[in-house]
Amino acid sequence: MEIEEVFGKVLREIRLEKKFSQEELAHICGLDRTYISLMERGKRKPTINTIFALASGLNVLPSSLVLATESIFDLES
């Protein structure tokens, strides 16, 4: 599984934990709804600024999103 796919799964999991719809999260982060959908499905590779925006909207640390991603990613190799 590619990095962006793992990140997408992490993103979706945390969003659902926080009970946001994709549209709500998009609005909070200042991003587009369809782009949240693309990221969650691993079709886009967010920039560092987008990662910070997502983390802010989800009220988690940017590094925790990356840490969760690398942890799952490393499990597979």
Next chain:
Amino acid sequence: MEIEEVFGKVLREIRLEKKFSQEELAHICGLDRTYISLMERGKRKPTINTIFALASGLNVLPSSLVLATESIFDLES
């Protein structure tokens, strides 16, 4: 200071610690020499995949690059 500027400073600091030239790091990471230069000067916002590539080349965790960035970034706000 913008997120990408802070990231650039972190990147440069770690690269110099590891005694790499920009060209060496670029080669190790599979990136372009001029692009390393652009990032270090805060002119580019790397994607999550690029962050992973840089971390791999520098032999650090991707999340540690982001953690260092957010720590400095938070200091300013």
Next chain:
DNA sequence: TCAGTCCACGGACTATAGTCTGCAAAGAAG
């Protein structure tokens, strides 16, 4: 002086991040 290394920077380019609009399908609820 001269060669070699390192880096900033420019221009032109290709690939892709990210937006916007709209539609279809699935599920929940009245």
Next chain:
DNA sequence: CTTCTTTGCAGACTATAGTCCGTGGACTGA
């Protein structure tokens, strides 16, 4: 059944990530 919410997805678009070419300046050492 209808209605509302949520999401996937397609297409067309703009902005920018990332590459590749080159030049010139600062510095070091022979």
